[in-house]
Amino acid sequence: METTYVMIKPDGVQRGLVGEIIQRFERKGLKLVGLKSMVPSEEIAKKHYEVHSERSFFPGLIRFVTSSPVVCMAWQGRDAISVARNLIGPTNGRDAAPGTIRGDFGMDIGYNMIHGSDAAETAEFELSLWFPEGLMTWENTMGTWVYEG
Numbered sequence: 001m002e003t004t005y006v007m008i009k010p011d012g013v014q015r016g017l018v019g020e021i022i023q024r025f026e027r028k029g030l031k032l033v034g035l036k037s038m039v040p041s042e043e044i045a046k047k048h049y050e051v052h053s054e055r056s057f058f059p060g061l062i063r064f065v066t067s068s069p070v071v072c073m074a075w076q077g078r079d080a081i082s083v084a085r086n087l088i089g090p091t092n093g094r095d096a097a098p099g100t101i102r103g104d105f106g107m108d109i110g111y112n113m114i115h116g117s118d119a120a121e122t123a124e125f126e127l128s129l130w131f132p133e134g135l136m137t138w139e140n141t142m143g144t145w146v147y148e149g
Helices: 010-016 020-026 042-048 058-065 080-088 101-105 119-132 140-145
Strands: 001-009 031-036 070-077 112-116
Touching: 001 020, 001 080, 010 020, 020 031, 020 070, 020 080, 042 058, 042 119, 070 080, 080 101, 080 112, 101 140, 112 140
Parallel strands: none
Antiparallel strands: 001 070, 001 112, 031 070
């Protein structure tokens, strides 16, 4: 099983989409193994988005992500990273297909509501950054009804 990091950004929280977004991941069959809400510090936001630190939009991105609560989540399942990315959709909501989170709720590249890890290495880094205390382990019998064999 693979674990991925997903974050509902301030715009998703402020728009009241937290329940809808969590429901989509649960309905798909992913298992929630980490969940918390927080207003990120500038330090953690800069570490998370360090890959963009040389880009012109970086200061605004940091101001945005630290402006309001975010919801940090860890989701587990087969191919959880690609499954989550497919549920989320492309960065620009205008380009995202209906049925994806960004396709159904997004209109702007900057206000795209949600972040999801793009690779196993990224997920490992992001999960350790946002969940230094570790993740939950629990028995989920739903998997017997989601995966064959």
